[in-house]
Amino acid sequence: MEPILIYGHPLGSSMGLIAAFEWLGEPYRLARVRMPDDMLADNYRRLNGRQETPALMLGGGRVVTETMAIALWLEARDAARRISFAPGTPEADRLHQMTAFLNTGFTGAFSPYWVAMELAEPDPVYQAALRRLGRELVNDRHRRLEAMLGDTPYVLGDRPTLADAVFVGVARWADFHDAIDPGDYPRITALKARLSADPGVVFAAAIEDGEAPAGSRAFKGHVPLGEVLALAA
Ligand SMILES: N[C@@H](CCC(=O)N[C@@H](CS)C(=O)NCC(=O)O)C(=O)O
Structure with missing residues (x-):
């Protein structure tokens, strides 16, 4: 099967x-x-x-x-x-490190936005505070990721890997929640554009x-x- x-x-x-x-x-x-x-x-x-x-x-x-x-x-x-690298190589370690960062801190930073959006009863003060926290967390994780990315076309080189896969499903949430100014993160913005054109x-x-x-x-x-x-x- x-x-x-x-x-x-x-x-x-x-x-x-x-x-x-x-x-x-x-x-x-x-x-x-x-x-x-x-x-x-x-x-x-x-x-x-x-x-x-x-x-x-x-x-x-x-x-x-x-x-x-x-x-x-x-x-x-x-x-x-x-989409990966030979086990035990420095490239494989870097893939695991990047994928873990993207799946934990980077993804988790959006949680306050989702909580604000999915609240059962409207609570404008709480929701505004959640969105403020979400904006701070998302921008912090974007700053960190921007510094972690090199000048390669994809997260870890010249081809997409599992790190790009974990990134691409989540990165668009920043646009959905209007959480970032794309101009603040030129490498991330270029990566998103490249991946969104990938077949x-x-x-x-x-x-x-x-x-x-x-x-x-x-x-x-x-x-x-x-x-x-x-x-x-
Ligand atoms: N730690 C889990 C988190 C998965 C997760 O949060 N999935 C979201 C969708 S992206 C979900 O199912 N949320 C529940 C909901 O939307 O009700 C993982 O990385 O697979």
Whole structure:
């Protein structure tokens, strides 16, 4: 059975993992989750007890959750080293360091914005404070990332890797929340522009938008969420 990536929309971080599957080029399927509605159903806990996306369904009902774990699963299958580096090398260490930073501090900085947006009852004073905190945290993490990036076209060199995949799904949240001035971060802004023109990312974004893009040799189609949940039972 091909692995099935369970991705969330709209604006899910998992969009970057769809691009990673495209870059890897190995057969895969997708299952689409409307956030948060589909994840609130009790049976979704079979896939992820924390009711989050992404998740990866493997043969025999085995499920891998957490972006970092899915990225490592992809790395282990990347024999041709298309999206990763040989284990034990300084490049592999740098990939893990960058991916961890992007999946923790960089992603987590947006939490106050999401809390402000998803509050059950409006509370303008609290929401304004959350947005202020979010802006500070997001800009702090952007400053750090800007300093960590070199003058290479992608996060770690001249080709996209798993670090770019983890970055691209999340980086657009800064624009959605109007959290940054793009001119303050020229390397990040150039990286976002380059990645948004990348064929794998264009494909992933079209899938997320509910389109049926052509041109992928690896993507073998969608599986209804109900069928994936049955596999996990
Ligand atoms: N630590 C998890 C976090 C995943 C996460 O926060 N996913 C978001 C979507 S990007 C989610 O499912 N949020 C719940 C919701 O939207 O209700 C990971 O890295 O996979």
